[in-house]
Amino acid sequence: MTAFLRNTWRGLTSMRTALILLFLLALAAMPGALLPQRSLNPPRTADYIAAHGWWGTLLDRLEFFDVYSSVWFSAIYLMLFISLVGCLLPRTVDYARSMRAQPVLTPRNLARMPHHAQATLPEEPAAVIADAKARLSGWRTVERDEDGGGKTLSAEKGYLRELGNLVFHFAMLGLIVALALGKMFNYEGQVIVLADGSEFCNSGTAGYDTFRPGLRVDGTDLTPFCVRVDDLDVSYFPDGQAEQFTVRMDYQAGADLDAGTWRPYDLRVNEPLRVVGDRVYLLGHGYAPTFTVTFPNGESRTQTIQWRTVDPQTLLSQGATKFDPPGTTDAEQRRKSQIAITGLFAPTAQYDGTLLTSGHPDLQDPAVAVDVLRGDLGIDSGRGQSIFEVDQSLVDQGRLVRVARQNLEVGGQLRLDDGTTVRFDGVERWAYLQVSHDPTQVWVLVFAVAMILGLGTSLTIKRRRLWVRATPDDAGRTVVSVGGLARTDQAGYGEEFSRIAAALRTPRREP
Template identity: 75%
Template sequence: MIAFLRNTWRGLTSMRTALILLFLLALAAMPGALLPQRSLNSAKTADYIAQHGWWGRLLNKLQFFDVYASVWFSAVYLLLFISLVGCLLPRLFEYLKAVNAKPVLTPRNLKRMPHHVESTVDKAPVEVIADAKVRLRGWRMVVREEDDGGRTLSAEKGFLRETGNLVFHFAMLGLIVALALGKLFGYEGQVIVKADGSQEFCNSGVLGYDSFHPGLRVDGTDLSPFCLKVTSFTPTYLANGQPEKFEADLRYQAGDDIDNGTWRPYTLEVNSPLRTEGDRVYLLGNGYAPVFTVTFPNGEKRTMDTQWRTTDNITYLSEGATKFDPPGITDAQQRRTKQLAITGLFAPTAELRGTLLDSSYPDLRDPAVAVDVLQGDTGVDNGRGQSIFTVDQSLIDDGRLKRVLRTNMRPGEHRTLPDGTDISFDSVKRWVYLQVSHDPGQVWVLVFAICLIVGIGASLTIRRRRLWVRAAPADGGRTVVEVGGLARTDQAGYGEEFTRLSKDVLGGTR
């Protein structure tokens, strides 16, 4: 049993196993890129499962829609971590031993080396070795004296190759740990904020977000505290409608600013996130919120500016639903017969094709809406969650929500319903789509990524090679000099270097 465990550990901690596990990890991540993930879009995931029948249900049971939180992905990830630790620690100890180790002794028979030259010079062995030391400055060297009065020099260069190799592998290990920390303690949330300064967003809990994706160890109760509001949004478009630049002017407060009420300005752009309290705020998108005012028969008014979602990212044609509750009605059953929903399309630059509304440009040049006004039970008070962008189609199918008007409107226009209710299209507001990201391992991911590149660069470009010089006394006061060379890695290029070095050593060039 002990032998089995020992052999299993040796196999797991071998570099071959680490490479296989790294390949399996890359293979295991592919379903996360090819299939919808529940953590990113639960609705799309549910639709995929429903459309693919038994195959979708099988993939769901096998956790293919929660790849990065699945048991099998975590197992490969953990095994790769253990394998790298197990194979790198012994190499690190061997490396530390070799750091201060002297170059190996000069072999007795240098003629067996891949590179070898021999010559006789009119110098003493001490002079030959002294000249060689000057020529090999920068190499790790050791000089030894032999019994016959001769001298040997052992030199080695390229030890940083092993350093780069270890840096590369430890950086990969650090990268795995940093990514794991990000998944454990990071979070990501998206929120739509109106761009007129009227709406304040505070990072105080998950309820402030439209969607929130916490890390495995994040419960949403201890988020980094900061607040912001968008005072204006300025888009810049080319003549053909292509976006050139988006700028959102923010005012934000964090840390002590929250206590003393200080607001700081910042211009948020697509590739220029706001960094505060360890979080990053990104500008992801923008859109429009038509402003409607409903004047009920009793004279009371309700004004709503619910955001509508963009359906065409080129012309910014948008769709949505703005819902109203009638005032002064306390009876739930009666109120559910008088609720209103204004739903349809909004065009920032209207282009009518007959009575059909389309948009020809993304900016506000000639805004208009094409809406259906629905009256009845909108479902806003039935206790079930619903999308702010649509109405529940089942309420329409059941006859509880009926269309009482279909019309096109421009700002300033109004329409009157059969019961005397007046609806006006007042104006348009802008909104921006923000993403808040918190990743405690982000800086370390960058550091380890740089180390990984530096390490692999060093291990691929630096060559380890050894050179030996033996100077033995000969008759007539002359000295027999042998030079041997060995490339410990790829020999490409070392032949030319060895030729130059041996000529300098044999020629006595200082």
């Protein structure tokens, strides 16, 4: 049993196993890129499972829609971590020992070395070795004496190759740890903010439209800061393609929250606001029409609600603005008098008969084509519903009835049969923002750069050894033998050895 455990540990901590596990980790991550993930888009995941029947159900049971939190992905991740730790620790100890050790003894027969040269010089062996030592500047050298008055010099270079290899693998290990911690403590949320001075504060998950927390984030301890979107400038090319998006905004964080101080910032695509460790990105923009409903009793209500873009080229938008009648204490009567304004909004109106479409994404001639629905909107049911549409089941049941349809330009209005009027007042822009928090992003960058530097070092530096033996002959001269060995590969070492050997075999000129 002990032998089995020992062999299993040796197999798990070998570099070959680490490389196999790294490949398996990359392979295991592929379903996360090809299949919808429940943590990112639950509705799309549910639709995919329903559309693929038993196959979708099987994939769901195998956790292919929760790849990065699945048991099998976590097992590969953990085994890779253990394998790298078990592999690197002994190698680090061996490297430390090799750094303290002296270059190996000069072999007895240098002629058997892959690289070998020999010459006879008039200098004494001590002078030859001293000259060789001076020429091998930057090499680790050790000088030894031999019987008969001979001397040897052992030299070695390229220790940084193994250091680069260790740096690469330790950086990979650090990257794995940083990514794992990032998944535990990061969060990411998206929110739409009207560009009319509306504010958003990162005080809890309720303020977001969508929120994706890390495994250890419950939304109660988010980084506090606030942003206020004052305006959104968009410039277009003549063909309608967007040229530049700029959100004129203010933000406050830290002591500014207590002092009420706002600091200006121009937010652009790929130029996020970095504040207290979080990043605020601009993902997109759209339009929010403003409607005023005046009820028969003379009371009016005005709402500006974002509508969803259905054509990204022209920013034709679709949505639903919902109103609750004022001054009604009878719950049944109130549910029968609720109003929803649904339809299309065109920033630059074009008509095909009475059919409204948009010819340009900029606000050149805004108009809406609306259906006015009256009845029970289902907002008292306690169930959440989309702000972009009404519950179609209520329409099918006859609890929500269309009472008017009309195209309206800014300032235009229509009157319902009970005297209620609906007026299209104008439009505001909205900015789609994303807040990202990742406390390990700096470490991920550091480890990634370290991996590149370590890999470059290990690929460019070669480990090689060189020996010089100087032996006196009977004629009072010195026989110089030079041998060389590449510890890793011989590519490129032949030219270097020939250059060094030629210099060592050249008699030193007196100044």
